[in-house]
Amino acid sequence: MTQRIIVAVFITMSLVPLLSGYTYALLYSFGLTGLLNSEFTLHYWKSLFLQHQLLKHLWFSIYTAAISMLFSLIVAFYFAYQLLHQPRIWIIKSLLLPVFFAPISAAFIFNYLLSSTGIISRICFALGWINSYNDFPIFTQDKLGVGIIIPHIFLLFPLFSLLFYNIAKKENLMALKDLSLNLGASSKKFVFKIFIPILLKKTEPIILLYFIFFIGAYEIPLYLGTQSPQMLTVWIADLYRKFDLNSMGTAYAIIVLYASFVLVLLSIYLLKRKNKLLF
Amino acid sequence: MSKAIFYFFAILLWVPLFGLLYLSAIHQWSFPKLWGHSLFTFQHWKHIFGSEHQILEALQVSLVLGFFQMSITNIAGFLTSKFIMFHSKASILLSFSYYPFLITPLIFSFLLLYFFMQFNIAGSLFGVALVQFLLFYPFSVLLHASFWSKELKQLLFQATTLGATSYQVLIRLLLPMARPQLILGALICFLLSWFEYAVVHTIGMAKINTLTINTMIYFKEANPHLGAISALFLLLPYLFIILYFPKKSFQ
Numbered sequence A: 001m002t003q004r005i006i007v008a009v010f011i012t013m014s015l016v017p018l019l020s021g022y023t024y025a026l027l028y029s030f031g032l033t034g035l036l037n038s039e040f041t042l043h044y045w046k047s048l049f050l051q052h053q054l055l056k057h058l059w060f061s062i063y064t065a066a067i068s069m070l071f072s073l074i075v076a077f078y079f080a081y082q083l084l085h086q087p088r089i090w091i092i093k094s095l096l097l098p099v100f101f102a103p104i105s106a107a108f109i110f111n112y113l114l115s116s117t118g119i120i121s122r123i124c125f126a127l128g129w130i131n132s133y134n135d136f137p138i139f140t141q142d143k144l145g146v147g148i149i150i151p152h153i154f155l156l157f158p159l160f161s162l163l164f165y166n167i168a169k170k171e172n173l174m175a176l177k178d179l180s181l182n183l184g185a186s187s188k189k190f191v192f193k194i195f196i197p198i199l200l201k202k203t204e205p206i207i208l209l210y211f212i213f214f215i216g217a218y219e220i221p222l223y224l225g226t227q228s229p230q231m232l233t234v235w236i237a238d239l240y241r242k243f244d245l246n247s248m249g250t251a252y253a254i255i256v257l258y259a260s261f262v263l264v265l266l267s268i269y270l271l272k273r274k275n276k277l278l279f
Numbered sequence B: 001m002s003k004a005i006f007y008f009f010a011i012l013l014w015v016p017l018f019g020l021l022y023l024s025a026i027h028q029w030s031f032p033k034l035w036g037h038s039l040f041t042f043q044h045w046k047h048i049f050g051s052e053h054q055i056l057e058a059l060q061v062s063l064v065l066g067f068f069q070m071s072i073t074n075i076a077g078f079l080t081s082k083f084i085m086f087h088s089k090a091s092i093l094l095s096f097s098y099y100p101f102l103i104t105p106l107i108f109s110f111l112l113l114y115f116f117m118q119f120n121i122a123g124s125l126f127g128v129a130l131v132q133f134l135l136f137y138p139f140s141v142l143l144h145a146s147f148w149s150k151e152l153k154q155l156l157f158q159a160t161t162l163g164a165t166s167y168q169v170l171i172r173l174l175l176p177m178a179r180p181q182l183i184l185g186a187l188i189c190f191l192l193s194w195f196e197y198a199v200v201h202t203i204g205m206a207k208i209n210t211l212t213i214n215t216m217i218y219f220k221e222a223n224p225h226l227g228a229i230s231a232l233f234l235l236l237p238y239l240f241i242i243l244y245f246p247k248k249s250f251q
Helices: A002-029 A043-050 A054-085 A089-099 A103-114 A119-126 A146-170 A171-183 A186-217 A218-224 A232-242 A245-272 B004-011 B017-023 B044-050 B054-085 B092-104 B105-118 B125-145 B150-161 B165-194 B198-204 B211-220 B225-231 B236-244
Strands: none
Touching: A002 A245, A002 B054, A002 B092, A002 B105, A002 B125, A043 A245, A054 A089, A054 A146, A054 A186, A054 A232, A054 B004, A089 A171, A089 B004, A089 B236, A103 A119, A103 A146, A103 A218, A103 B017, A103 B211, A103 B225, A119 A218, A146 A171, A146 A218, A171 A186, A186 A245, A186 B092, A232 B105, A245 B092, A245 B105, B004 B092, B017 B225, B044 B054, B044 B225, B054 B092, B054 B150, B054 B165, B054 B211, B054 B225, B092 B105, B092 B125, B092 B150, B105 B125, B105 B198, B125 B165, B125 B198, B150 B165, B165 B236, B198 B211, B211 B225, B225 B236
């Protein structure tokens, strides 16, 4: 009996807010509820697809998430491999520092580090490498999203380094390395044929979950992103918070699309793995 | 050589922290000067501790929200995970808990804002704590699910078979075994709430001032010094971890 009640509470807590919010957003986007709406309309959906903005922002989100992820993983493999050979406590403590960095603090300090009048630029000026702040390359609010990608890598790769390091220790990969070296493989071959594939296989679900989570990253793009192209979340927030009630409907339409995108992606993946994602 | 490169990268990790410390201790910071007429100053720090400053108020609000998540959400998640993992459809039930968090906090809060306004709890501390609870509780269940392994379940069955009452099982067996798990859960729930910006911003409606909100305000005001101090306060948990946990636990 207690079990039934608690399971029911759990299902209510985790699904009801989400589904009711989703239904409200869906109704709003079709003009069936909300302040200015009175009847069914496709106006918001039409304006969304006619603007040709959606794909641009979506691609930019996926692009920044993918690049941040890729570089974080590369650096994390390097760190985990080096840590296995030199397990120093101070390095582990250093790796913990970014884990405890709030995204907003990271965005704040990277803005003051990387901007053209920032700390690095001033050091370059003091050293005589540049003559004015115009000479410093633009890293923040740039078209390529470098300003978004660098803080993301800083925040993410230590987490993966520690994760990889722990798995490698548990799987006894050092012994496996000695074995493969004895059997005539080079260290390079060990890294690319054994070390990376084992770790990737073990952490594949976590990497995917982080990737989905990263597409929806908000604080850092808000600080360090451009106006165009924007990350999807920043764009949604802009539309949502405008004082124009017409854009509210469009915002709800994108929220519906985005939520469906995540729900479908995650459901497919969960079904494929028979719901056994992490355990 | 490879060792030197590795150490160099590890040292680079400290640059943002020193950047924040540097920004909090300088003044008259106009390009291209690296510091004002005196090298470092503590005037910003003195200014904050001298009066009832809004950063200190934000710190209190952040702590209240963090401790709420750390206790209520964490323990609720732990207890729920027990019943879920003993359920015959455990994996399906568990899969529900991915959705709220992965839909990202910002979208989640936009989905819920209307209902919070209807119930008149948007813009209140209770509302923010509640929305954070709704967001982190499923995640906390997921986090604790790995604790209920096959071996543990059998151990609990065995203890009951040998005549232990459910109270004894809880006090003598479960709580001592679950201690590290509960501490880890408490830490993660606290940090999730401590770092949260999007949800507090949306549901708090600019009335609830946490450290993250405060950092954003100073950023928009282009005030690097107070912003840096606010961002440094957000790093307090790291200091706590380094000082509190013994050396062995980092190995």
